[in-house]
Amino acid sequence: MKETPPSRRNFLRSSSLLAAGAGAATAAAPNLLLGQAKGANSRLRVGVMGLSRGKGHIKAYLDVPNTEIAYVCDVDEKRLIGGANQLKDKQEKMPEKVTDFRRILDDPDIDAISIAAPNFWHTPAAIAACEAGKHVYVEKPGSHNAHEAMRIVEVAKETRRQVQMGTQRRSYPALIEAVQKLREGIIGDLRYARCWYANARPSIGTGKLVDPPAELDWAMWQGPVPDHPYKDNLVHYNWHWHWLYGGGELANNGVHSLDIARWAMGVDYPTRITCNGGRYHYDDDQETPDTATATFDYGDVGIQWESSSCHRRKPEDNRFVVVYGSKGKMDLHSANYSVYDNDGKEIAKNTDPPSDVPHFTNFANAIRKGEALNQSIEQGQISAMLCHLGNIAYRTDGAVAVDPKTGKLVNNPEGEKLWSRDAYREGWEV
Numbered sequence: 001m002k003e004t005p006p007s008r009r010n011f012l013r014s015s016s017l018l019a020a021g022a023g024a025a026t027a028a029a030p031n032l033l034l035g036q037a038k039g040a041n042s043r044l045r046v047g048v049m050g051l052s053r054g055k056g057h058i059k060a061y062l063d064v065p066n067t068e069i070a071y072v073c074d075v076d077e078k079r080l081i082g083g084a085n086q087l088k089d090k091q092e093k094m095p096e097k098v099t100d101f102r103r104i105l106d107d108p109d110i111d112a113i114s115i116a117a118p119n120f121w122h123t124p125a126a127i128a129a130c131e132a133g134k135h136v137y138v139e140k141p142g143s144h145n146a147h148e149a150m151r152i153v154e155v156a157k158e159t160r161r162q163v164q165m166g167t168q169r170r171s172y173p174a175l176i177e178a179v180q181k182l183r184e185g186i187i188g189d190l191r192y193a194r195c196w197y198a199n200a201r202p203s204i205g206t207g208k209l210v211d212p213p214a215e216l217d218w219a220m221w222q223g224p225v226p227d228h229p230y231k232d233n234l235v236h237y238n239w240h241w242h243w244l245y246g247g248g249e250l251a252n253n254g255v256h257s258l259d260i261a262r263w264a265m266g267v268d269y270p271t272r273i274t275c276n277g278g279r280y281h282y283d284d285d286q287e288t289p290d291t292a293t294a295t296f297d298y299g300d301v302g303i304q305w306e307s308s309s310c311h312r313r314k315p316e317d318n319r320f321v322v323v324y325g326s327k328g329k330m331d332l333h334s335a336n337y338s339v340y341d342n343d344g345k346e347i348a349k350n351t352d353p354p355s356d357v358p359h360f361t362n363f364a365n366a367i368r369k370g371e372a373l374n375q376s377i378e379q380g381q382i383s384a385m386l387c388h389l390g391n392i393a394y395r396t397d398g399a400v401a402v403d404p405k406t407g408k409l410v411n412n413p414e415g416e417k418l419w420s421r422d423a424y425r426e427g428w429e430v
Contacts, residue, residue: 047071051083165380187325248288
């Protein structure tokens with residue numbers, strides 16, 4: 001809930017909320033006792049679902065003490081073999097290979113599942129895991145739509161499971177330090193944050209309806225999505241650019257920088273969101289914009305996100321996130337930060353390199369020791385909701401009003417039609 005400007009800005013200067021490195025300590029507080037049944041020194045047994053980004057999960061878990069990757073899962077046999085081979089000679093026992101993640105949930109000795117499948121799988125798989133008594137690490141954005149974002153949080157609370165979202169920068173020591181410096185007033189009163197994403201993605205072309213590859217279980221790949229014919233330019237990445245499966249660049253990469261901006265500014269839901277842009281660079285199957293700007297109005301402060309995914313706009317040198325204050329600005333790079341006064345003089349910096357390991361270690365410690373999650377699913381889904389609401393604005397009139405207490409739309413019948421997907425495959429309803 002957003003307070004009046006003076007009291008909230010005073011909070012930004014004085015709060016020590018993140019001093020211990022828990023970016024969402026208040027949201028995680030109800031969960032502090034959830035993991036203690038495991039035992040602080042017990043071996044953690046994990047299954048990894050989705051073996052593209054999931055390979056990064058495996059690599060990180062290998063550096064988390066006393067952790068075993070007991071299962072790897074993918075609906076593509078080639079990826080499944082590749083993921084399993086990543087563990088060769090890295091742990092005592094090779095993982096079991098499965099194509100249906102529910103086999104992981106059936107194993108009573110599994111403590112957690114790590115979900116790195118496509119966005120449309122995040123909430124259905126996480127809910128199934130929670131209801132099976134497993135803890136969950138789920139990649140960003142954690143949900144495909146606003147309804148799922150609300151529901152995954154409810155289920156985590158109902159089942160009392162630890163659910164960490166994979167916005168891993170919440171556990172980067174340098175960024176924890178950066179936010180603490182903002183709280184201490186290093187750039188004065190906070191005014192505005194700007195986020196950028198630039199890439200040079202090629203055209204995805206025009207897909208053809210063909211038989212799926214022999215190594216791919218197409219029905220299981222679709223999972224909760226109603227059955228559609230296989231198209232040869234969809235798997236394994238271009239699903240991001242179709243509304244049926246993904247949320248475009250906003251939900252793909254925007255969630256990372258918006259989460260950092262929201263964390264830095266100390267805000268949750270805005271009162272108004274605008275999002276405009278288009279598919280300007282190619283004439284192909286992509287439905288989501290390649291160029292867009294979204295703004296999030298909190299009344300006394302604001303956040304902006306700008307994306308150009310098919311043109312890097314060189315020689316522009318845009319930062320990941322920039323926070324502007326009354327006494328200067330902070331550049332938040334992907335893993336560290338620089339601070340400048342109003343004359344442009346650098347007054348502080350941190351150049352620590354990035355690492356996923358602290359975020360996965362925090363997840364393991366939450367299960368074993370009851371440590372507060374650095375990015376609980378409740379806090380993670382507020383950031384995801386910025387993306388879902390931004391996409392609703394883009395797909396309707398370009399702007400939506402939001403209830404800052406709940407994150408729900410205000411007087412928007414057209415937007416409500418996009419709150420959830422039209423239908424789920426039978427048995428996978430959220």
